[in-house]
Amino acid sequence: MKPVFHEAKWATFVAGLQSGQFDLSVAATFATIPRALAVDFSKPIHYLGYSAIVRKNDSRFKSLKDIDKPGIKVAVVQGAAGHEYAKQNFKNAQLVVLSTGDLTAPFVEVSAKRVDVGIEDAWATRRYAAKHPEVVDLFSESPYNVLPIAWAVRKGDTQMLNFVNTVVDYLMINGKLQQFASKYGPSGRYQLKLTYEPVVTE
Numbered sequence: 001m002k003p004v005f006h007e008a009k010w011a012t013f014v015a016g017l018q019s020g021q022f023d024l025s026v027a028a029t030f031a032t033i034p035r036a037l038a039v040d041f042s043k044p045i046h047y048l049g050y051s052a053i054v055r056k057n058d059s060r061f062k063s064l065k066d067i068d069k070p071g072i073k074v075a076v077v078q079g080a081a082g083h084e085y086a087k088q089n090f091k092n093a094q095l096v097v098l099s100t101g102d103l104t105a106p107f108v109e110v111s112a113k114r115v116d117v118g119i120e121d122a123w124a125t126r127r128y129a130a131k132h133p134e135v136v137d138l139f140s141e142s143p144y145n146v147l148p149i150a151w152a153v154r155k156g157d158t159q160m161l162n163f164v165n166t167v168v169d170y171l172m173i174n175g176k177l178q179q180f181a182s183k184y185g186p187s188g189r190y191q192l193k194l195t196y197e198p199v200v201t202e
């Protein structure tokens with residue numbers, strides 16, 4: 001079987017699955033409750049939280065409450081889980097919603113001083129902060145809103161879902177998934193660790 005790859009944005013990957021444009025999304029997707037109403041998720045491949053990028057000398061922010069204040073501009077990627085969280089929990093800050101598939105776009109807005117805070121997953125924030133000394137990863141030691149990361153299939157496609165779950169088990173048990181991911185650096189504090197012990201029967 002030869003795969004055919006399609007590029008989708010976070011705001012459109014659900015519609016792409018539902019319309020049959022593609023059958024499987026292998027992006028590292030946060031399995032949220034609203035998304036689970038529209039697609040079926042595989043077993044988790046690991047767990048990951050969110051963090052925020054702020055400018056290095058900006059001492060206004062110590063917690064999420066400090067972000068959700070009038071006059072604070074917060075950049076998010078449209079359709080990403082960080083966007084979902086911000087809509088539900090930030091009632092006072094001004095959201096700057098970026099229509100892009102580039103998860104570093106909110107951080108670029110912070111570096112360019114167009115917004116105060118950029119929100120994305122803890123893996124993306126860690127990598128960006130390591131390469132850009134003008135910013136800091138605000139919640140590097142304690143990411144918030146930790147969720148399972150999974151792949152997605154069309155709602156009700158149990159045959160594909162069962163196949164994908166078998167693949168996930170195989171990749172996890174044999175260490176292949178970690179091998180593939182290792183070249184991209186640490187993926188966060190909350191790794192899913194599976195242990196398999198032999199069962200002795202009499």
